[in-house]
Amino acid sequence: MTDFKPRFVKPADTNSYLDKSESYAIETSDFIYNKHISQSIQTQRQRLPIFNNRNHILYLLEKHQTLILVGETGCGKSTQIPQYMIEAEWPGQIGVCEPRRVAAISLANRVADEMGCLVQQDAVGYAVRFDACHNKPKIKYMTEGILLREMMADPLLKNYSAIMMDEVHERSLYTDILMGLMKKILRKRKELRLIVASATLDAKELKDFFNNNQTNEKKKDTAVIMSVEGRQYPVDIFYVAEPVPCYIQASVDAVLKIHSSKQPGDVLVFLTGQEEVERAVRLLNEHAHLLEEAQKKEKLLVLPMYGSLPYHDQMKVFKPAPNGCRKVVVATNVAETSVTISGIVHVIDCGFVKMKWYNTETHTDSLVTLPISKSSADQRAGRAGRVRSGKVYRLYTEEFAAKLALSTPPEMVRSNLTFPVLQIKALGINNILKFNFPSPPPVQNLKSALEILYALDAIDIQGELTAPMGFHMAEFALDPLYSKVLLASGDFDCSEEILTIISMLQVETVFTKPSTGASIIKAKIQKRLFEVEEGDLITYLNVFNGFVQSEMSQGYCHKNFLNYKSLKRVVEIRNRLEKMLKNYDVPIVSSIRSTEAIRKCLVKGLFPNAAYLHHSGVYKTIRGDIELYVHPDSVIYTIPQPQWVIFCEVVHTTKLFMRDLTVIDNEWLLELAPHFYYKTTFHE
């Protein structure tokens, strides 16, 4: 039999690639234990690595418009720099953008603490969706989307004297839009300062992007790079000597090897998806059981961690393991940036990640498993060095590692661009090809976004935003197909119902799925009670109405296997959207007669996503003749297949699956989207 057990080797020169010093409590995104809690705030602040650079940073900000700040996690950049600027009596507001809500909120709280003031009331505030400060704090933490929205009202961001963009290396859609716009604003407002905080590797490109040395007389650089040390313990890196045939098995073996070597410390395993995580957990539990019986060893506590894991189960990974027990967390990429688990000393990295890619030919998103980038590998490794020196076991060879791309492709080059293009146009950039994309997306993607926006009547033939439709659509933080449906709902006398449906589509499923016991069947039966043959969207409408009729009771949710928290969020989102519709004078009315008006209204925006049942028994898109399958979660899956459907999204995993389906009449496509569908299409 082949020996599947990975044999790890240590590369020649790396003792540690992370610098040696103490860990510190602050990190942007999360809550972790502050071991210096007993020290005074001032002492704590001065212990931060960035403190030594305080004056230099202030000096560079005086001399340069853009400061590219390269700093590892925990150096304190996102909490300290705004405070240094305040202490130096910097005028105006300082805005700090974070990719995640929790980061914006927790940073604001932390800084308010340090400044001895109240968050949202004094000098420090935050603004995230549903929760914004109404005063003008000196330091304002916010999500990237909020700043973009502020730009729509105030294109030169006149309230701000400085903007700091954090975690830029993650390169979200918003990061790239903001960077393109900031470049433009910086040219117009010479006194404005921009701090771009990023992990290593991409600093030079960022500097080149923002450098504006051609326009000033002395050809002086307007952008400058500075690095700040992080606070990490050293992490030893090990690679496998030979490629492993199966990284799930290899990760299990690696955990058991660490465990039997009796080195202390918890283990974090990176795999790519839920299925892999569950399989590894199962295998580990089987082995752990055998081990315990064979030898009276320290126990293994094996825990899964992934995004769709119920909240209660997610919380388990944050609890310290009981005495005499080693915690092993098997996680997807959530553990790379979004959550920090304390006590990790060993990291096992499979070297792969699942990523969404937009396919221009099929107009679909594919979820593909790809090798991670070098910066991602470093990020994962860094998770081992937070409490003491750690070890990372990479389940790939050193040669494989050498070939990894430097950084992950930005979301902008691998996304459906209808939403970003609409946003950029709403910010006054008509010629999208002239927009300063930090990484230009494929022209085909841009083209197909423009086609859809034109078909939705958001832009005219010249590519200019239509008034009022295009402008109104851009105000919604929604897929333009959905904002179109919302704005059309008044004409179909069903805005009440459409508001509910679109809001329901904004949350992860509202149905809870028990994983064990008789409740699996019970949950299915309860779900069946909401189901209607018109499809998933009308089913969601029933669920929401039932919830409202129960006076939003938690008991009702429990009885019907519905997620109470999600439904409460739907209520919030719905209220928001309703307010916006009222602003645009869309009448809030209900269609009591039948679901036909609702489904027609859905066609008004979702018409590009139409499919028909081919005589082969498989669905095909009208646009492009792509074969599609009904997702097993859909109510359509269990009933006789209807002839015509529209879908909300396609996921490309093992097959192309349509999700969130609605049964329609093909005549409606001709009636409501004659510019998109010709009669001939239907007669082949």
Add this chain to the structure above:
DNA sequence: GAGCACTGC
């Protein structure tokens, strides 16, 4: 019979 991770009103 299938499920990377975020965010914006």
